[in-house]
Amino acid sequence: MVTIWYCLLGLFFAAYLVLGGYDYGSGLLLARARGGADRRAVLTAVGPFFLGNEVWLVAAVGILFGAFPMLEGELLSGLYPAVMLALLGVLTVTAAMQLRSQALTAGKPQRASDAWDRALIGGSALAAFGWGAVLGGLLQGVPLHEDGHVEGVGHVVTPFTALSGVTLVTLAAVHGAAFLALRLPEGGHARLGRRLVPWALAAVAATTVAGLLSARVRDAVQRPAAAVPLLCLLVAALVVAGGALARGRPGVGFAATSVALVVPVALVGVGLWPYALVSTADPAASLTVADAAASGPTLRLLSWLAVPLIPVLLSFQVMSWWIFRGRIDGRAPVYW
Secondary structure (H helix, E strand, O other): OOHHHHHHHHHHHHHHHHHHHHHHHHHHHHHHHHOOOHHHHHHHHHHOOOHHHHHHHHHHHHHHHHHHHHHHHHHHOOOOOHHHHHHHHHHHHHHHHHHHHHHHHHOOOOHHHHHHHHHHHHHHHHHHHHHHHHHHHHHEEOEOOOOOEOOOOOHHHHHHHHHHHHHHHHHHHHHHHHHHHOOOOOOHHHHHHHHHHHHHHHHHHHHHHHHOOOOHHHHHHOOHHHHHHHHHHHHHHHHHHHHHHHHHHHHHHHHHHHHHHHEEEEEHHHHHEEEOOEOOOOOOOOEEEHHHHHOOOHHHHOOOOOOOOHHHHHHHHHHHHHHHHOOOOOOOOOOO
């Protein structure tokens, strides 16, 4: 039961990175939009899915709080700066998406809407960087003591966590480009995505080298042999995405970039197993998945609640993608 819920936690967070990842990637690519019409097209492409994608984060947090209360407390205290940075980015993106059009309908100058667009770009960068830093922080461990106290917050700021954040930003940018190539009529985003792939590969390589050079990462990762094929899968997914975008096959490219965003979550789960959080201060204080989980009766009760909710969530996601499938055109409804 504990293993199933731990896999569900990883699955839901991975789904959030895939679905929210193209939101943030599209937000990042607003910086390259040539004018208001181009920015409007990008946001219209994302519009039907935006709020539904964030539901997966809410579901993942719900599983964390309900099924793994011990992990929730130590995670928030041990990686507080990275978590707060990610949540600040999520809130900024949500507010900017909702308020950018309000500035225009209220009769304010165009520069007010432009300011919200800049906030959207910055919030997308913060969210992607923050979640990457959280994953990197998990892989390098935290100074957790036996009494549950985490010593300071400076341990989060390392070259490895910074590079992990940059890597997720590049992955989100490639993913957003693949999504926009799938949704927008012109082919510029496919070319952009193809040009971003080498940057993402370079970021993955730099993060891998930083992890190999970090004693903390080497000590925290329990299954380094399992991490190698996952890193190879990540590189292969990016190479496939670049080739698919070059050949004008955005659907294949989008599927490949989706895999690329699932891999970091799988890497954390598989690499740390059987631990959920590794202590760099006292190995005996490391938190196993079993220790972090709620009691058996609580997990059984949550299972009865999840059985009807998970199919509803999946059905809603499939329905939204089916209804709004294909490329947008001049008749597409404007959301933001």
